[in-house]
Amino acid sequence: MKKRLFLLLSLGFSPAFVFAQLPLNVKIDQKAQSLEPKIVEWRRDFHQNPELGNREFKTAEKIAKHLKSLGIEVQTGVGHTGVVGLLKGGKPGPVVALRADMDGLPVTERGDLPFKSTVTTDYNGQKVGVMHACGHDTHMSILMGVAEVLASMKSDIKGTVKFIFQPAEEGAPEGEEGGAKLMIKEGVLENPKVDVIFGLHINSQTEVGKIAYKPGATMAAVDFFSIDVKGVQTHGAYPWSGVDPIVTSSQIVMGLQTIVSRNLDITKAPAVVTIGAINGGIRQNIIPEQVKMIGTIRTFDEEMHTKVHKRVTDIATNIAESAGAKAEVNITTLYPVTFNDVPLTEEMIGTLQNVAGKDNVKLIPAVTGAEDFSYYQQKVPGFFFFLGGMPKGKDPLKAAAHHTPDFFIDDSGIVLGVRSLSRLALDYMEKKSKK
Ligand SMILES: [Zn+2]
Numbered sequence: 141m142k143k144r145l146f147l148l149l150s151l152g153f154s155p156a157f158v159f160a161q162l163p164l165n166v167k168i169d170q171k172a173q174s175l176e177p178k179i180v181e182w183r184r185d186f187h188q189n190p191e192l193g194n195r196e197f198k199t200a201e202k203i204a205k206h207l208k209s210l211g212i213e214v215q216t217g218v219g220h221t222g223v224v225g226l227l228k229g230g231k232p233g234p235v236v237a238l239r240a241d242m243d244g245l246p247v248t249e250r251g252d253l254p255f256k257s258t259v260t261t262d263y264n265g266q267k268v269g270v271m272h273a274c275g276h277d278t279h280m281s282i283l284m285g286v287a288e289v290l291a292s293m294k295s296d297i298k299g300t301v302k303f304i305f306q307p308a309e310e311g312a313p314e315g316e317e318g319g320a321k322l323m324i325k326e327g328v329l330e331n332p333k334v335d336v337i338f339g340l341h342i343n344s345q346t347e348v349g350k351i352a353y354k355p356g357a358t359m360a361a362v363d364f365f366s367i368d369v370k371g372v373q374t375h376g377a378y379p380w381s382g383v384d385p386i387v388t389s390s391q392i393v394m395g396l397q398t399i400v401s402r403n404l405d406i407t408k409a410p411a412v413v414t415i416g417a418i419n420g421g422i423r424q425n426i427i428p429e430q431v432k433m434i435g436t437i438r439t440f441d442e443e444m445h446t447k448v449h450k451r452v453t454d455i456a457t458n459i460a461e462s463a464g465a466k467a468e469v470n471i472t473t474l475y476p477v478t479f480n481d482v483p484l485t486e487e488m489i490g491t492l493q494n495v496a497g498k499d500n501v502k503l504i505p506a507v508t509g510a511e512d513f514s515y516y517q518q519k520v521p522g523f524f525f526f527l528g529g530m531p532k533g534k535d536p537l538k539a540a541a542h543h544t545p546d547f548f549i550d551d552s553g554i555v556l557g558v559r560s561l562s563r564l565a566l567d568y569m570e571k572k573s574k575k
Pocket residue numbers: 273274310542543
């Protein structure tokens with residue numbers, strides 16, 4: 141191949157003409173590599189100027205401006221601040237959606253990066269820092285890079301690429317709708333109808349250059365639940381004259397531990413039931429009237445999901461009843477399971493192996509974190525994978541986790557993300573056009 145190019149150049153053909161003769165995957169790799177400084181600059185700018193969910197106004201402006209400069213059709217204000225770009229290729233074919241999320245988190249950044257965020261905000265009445273502590277800054281810059289790569293080879297593209305820049309992945313502010321769910325409600329998967337969707341998440345504990353994935357249930361479904369236990373208030377010295385909601389709640393917390401250990405078939409999939417807060421009482425010698433507990437449930441299987449809901453409710457209400465108290469249980473499903481379509485994953489994994497090198501693509505166990513990418517996957521087949529962002533040679537156990545003040549991403553991992561998404565889109569179109 142190199143010989144042929146050299147020959148073309150020596151025959152006096154222009155570099156642009158020679159570039160046009162390259163196979164698409166080589167073109168993608170070359171273009172992505174040449175864009176690296178620009179993409180890193182975008183990423184650092186996003187990092188320094190993070191915005192919270194449904195408030196990604198400046199972020200959205202920068203994205204829309206870039207997409208427009210590439211001649212991509214742009215729609216703004218989708219699901220509050222979402223931006224959707226449409227790149228119609230020169231040849232007919234399927235519609236492939238690529239998704240990046242845009243929001244930062246109420247976390248105060250530590251460390252001394254030159255592009256560290258010093259942005260602060262009022263969050264639920266508290267003054268806190270705002271930080272891209274989940275790496276969504278890298279996702280946006282990667283997808284902006286992909287847009288530039290694919291726009292440069294528009295005439296070769298066999299189908300349409302829809303770029304979805306989505307707000308509020310971490311959840312919308314209280315009382316607001318947002319995220320993938322709202323974008324879908326506002327029609328992001330229609331006009332033109334999306335056939336398949338790809339997305340990635342950077343990972344602070346996976347080495348740069350590596351990709352991790354799992355077919356099927358990959359990230360957990362997440363539920364929020366609250367249990368209000370009502371007793372009868374009394375003097376702390378005369379507990380027999382009341383009903384103690386603190387003792388009752390303690391029994392409930394212990395009872396809930398038996399759901400995973402005694403009620404679920406854990407050979408099928410893992411599950412988690414966690415109480416994250418218990419609030420009740422005000423003084424050492426008053427047995428209060430009420431205790432409020434909140435917690436989270438993580439499951440990977442629909443049947444287990446339903447079973448956990450039933451067991452949480454039964455255990456809480458029956459233990460309360462046995463004590464003469466009352467428990468009110470409320471469970472809300474926040475995100476469904478992030479489920480990688482199995483045939484699609486099998487079909488596309490070769491692309492990632494070609495891009496990253498076979499040894500760098502790892503099969504991993506399920507992750508108990510959650511993603512609202514799952515909502516797209518409920519509507520169309522989708523594939524979501526993890527991209528390394530940890531400096532090479534670092535101990536993953538010593539690398540700061542996502543959502544923490546020391547969270548750090550080595551941006552030398554970004555180009556692999558650009559190459560991966562670009563090649564997934566084009567390889568998918570290529571496969572479909574041959575069928
Ligand atoms: Zn996150």
